[in-house]
Amino acid sequence: MEKRVDNVLTWDEYFMGLAHLSALRSKDPNTQVGAAIVDENHRVVSVGYNGFPTGVSDDEFPWSREGDVLTSKYAFVVHAELNAILNSQRSVRGCTIYVSLFPCNECAKAIIQSGIKKIVYESDKYNGVDTNIASKRMLKAAGVELVRISNTISIHVEKKINEESSTIE
Numbered sequence: 001m002e003k004r005v006d007n008v009l010t011w012d013e014y015f016m017g018l019a020h021l022s023a024l025r026s027k028d029p030n031t032q033v034g035a036a037i038v039d040e041n042h043r044v045v046s047v048g049y050n051g052f053p054t055g056v057s058d059d060e061f062p063w064s065r066e067g068d069v070l071t072s073k074y075a076f077v078v079h080a081e082l083n084a085i086l087n088s089q090r091s092v093r094g095c096t097i098y099v100s101l102f103p104c105n106e107c108a109k110a111i112i113q114s115g116i117k118k119i120v121y122e123s124d125k126y127n128g129v130d131t132n133i134a135s136k137r138m139l140k141a142a143g144v145e146l147v148r149i150s151n152t153i154s155i156h157v158e159k160k161i162n163e164e165s166s167t168i169e
């Protein structure tokens with residue numbers, strides 16, 4: 001029997017899929033972001049999603065986008081990329097980070113300083129915003145490779161579900 005060639009995920013689709021799965025753990029009512037860090041041998045090193053620091057309760061701290069520093073989420077939330085870096089049990093030097101949304105300028109600093117060499121991302125919805133421009137400027141200066149891929153994982157899953165439901169009928 002020949003090996004399967006259709007409906008097999010590429011490495012990029014697989015790891016971006018993992019980033020998306022991680023994002024679904026986020027309690028953020030507006031933006032769920034996930035990240036997966038992978039080494040040169042295609043082994044998963046770490047995952048993360050946006051959330052408050054350990055011990056900072058989702059019930060007590062605000063998830064709002066509106067309001068001042070103390071009543072909105074921005075001062076408290078840890079982004080997916082930083083969580084993935086901090087969650088890692090080993091050095092992430094030389095690794096690739098898969099992230100569903102292009103990293104902000106704060107995460108870009110952490111990515112550069114941790115030695116991650118490549119970013120594979122999907123959405124770039126803040127393209128052109130000052131913090132996004134700052135992020136790209138730093139990442140390019142530091143020689144971090146930036147690769148954008150389209151959202152193909154959901155197409156795979158949808159196709160699979162459709163095929164399965166058509167065999168059930």
Ligand SMILES: [Zn+2]
Nearest residue numbers: 079103104107
């Ligand atoms: Zn960030």
